[in-house]
Amino acid sequence: MKERCFGAVRFIPGQNKGKYPYCHSVYIEGDGILIDPASDRERLIHLKEGSGVQHVWLSHWHEDHIMHLDLFDDIPFLISSADAPPLSDVEIFMDAYGFSDETIREYWRPLLINQFHYKPRKPDRFFKNGERMHLETVTVEVIHTPGHTPGHCSFFFEEPRVLFMGDYDLTPFGPWYGDRESSIQDTIASIERLKHVPADIWITCHETGVFEKDPGDLWDQYLGIIKRREDKLLSLLQIPKTMDEIVDACIVYGRPREPRAFFSIGERGIMGKHVEDLLEKSVIKKENGHFFV
Ligand SMILES: [Zn+2]
Missing domain, CATH: 3.60.15.10 (Ribonuclease Z/Hydroxyacylglutathione hydrolase-like)
Known part of the structure; x- marks a missing residue:
């Protein structure tokens, strides 16, 4: 460059x-x-x-x-x-x-x-x-x-x-x-x-x-990734999952990556925001440490 x-x-x-x-x-x-x-x-x-x-x-x-x-x-x-x-x-x-x-x-x-x-x-x-x-x-x-x-x-x-x-x-x-x-x-x-x-x-x-x-379209594609992460989470939560299981699904990074201390916190941070957002909107529920639709 x-x-x-x-x-x-x-x-x-x-x-x-x-x-x-x-x-x-x-x-x-x-x-x-x-x-x-x-x-x-x-x-x-x-x-x-x-x-x-x-x-x-x-x-x-x-x-x-x-x-x-x-x-x-x-x-x-x-x-x-x-x-x-x-x-x-x-x-x-x-x-x-x-x-x-x-x-x-x-x-x-x-x-x-x-x-x-x-x-x-x-x-x-x-x-x-x-x-x-x-x-x-x-x-x-x-x-x-x-x-x-x-x-x-x-x-x-x-x-x-x-x-x-x-x-x-x-x-x-x-x-x-x-x-x-x-x-x-x-x-x-x-x-x-x-x-x-x-x-x-x-x-x-x-x-x-x-x-x-x-x-151009990149604006919407970029914004669309937020929705795609949410959709993947909602489909995962058809079956109740703990936060650790949500992190292990690698919705953000696609696959487990090293160093874990770096990537798993990113995965947890971003998916944690989606979980919070969906709980607040009552789209998902939490019981006994498990989240589900
Ligand atoms: Zn930054």
Whole structure:
């Protein structure tokens, strides 16, 4: 993948097509704003030495968006207030993922510190929903797009009409809403909102990364994955199942994957949200630790 420029908005591809644990970054030339510094460590070191990064912006708190934030620990950074707490303490970070099992925390703690260069940080300022900033090179609107995380932000750069959508990434995997404070309904509302922004270029943080035409059917396919997960769960619950059995059905990931400490929490997180949602709507019931239609 190559770097691309749309006016002052530079797309910096992440390693391995921005697949986890990497993500694509964006850099605003002239203003020196770097968004989501987890693309390519060497490239970001070069960027820092060159034109002078003045601010780091984070779409949200996930580790695959902050991996190289440590390179910029002398530079102010911005994030939404709802997404700031996990960056203040590694234990709060793991709480936000809903890791309650100490074995899982023991797996993640060194990984976050060594691979993701986690260091506690406090933002210099919070984004406000809907704020418009007249930067030197471009006007940007901050769009609060919760669901993936409670404070996830997207950015609409008005003059080149570039929409940065962060982790609403239109990938075949589908949306992630597996954290303690993620929400299926907010995810759907945020995707619908992004779909109606009058953009000419769409940038996401993983895989394809740049869409130069309206993603078209991809919007509905991406949203449809949420419904497909729900349908599969409802069909599974024709026969009562425990939460562990729901996780073992691999509805999200399709098959068991290693490391289990990583994939089974994703499976549990996302399917847990569907279970909660269906219980709340009285579509399923729970008795003696078993869920059923
Ligand atoms: Zn994310």
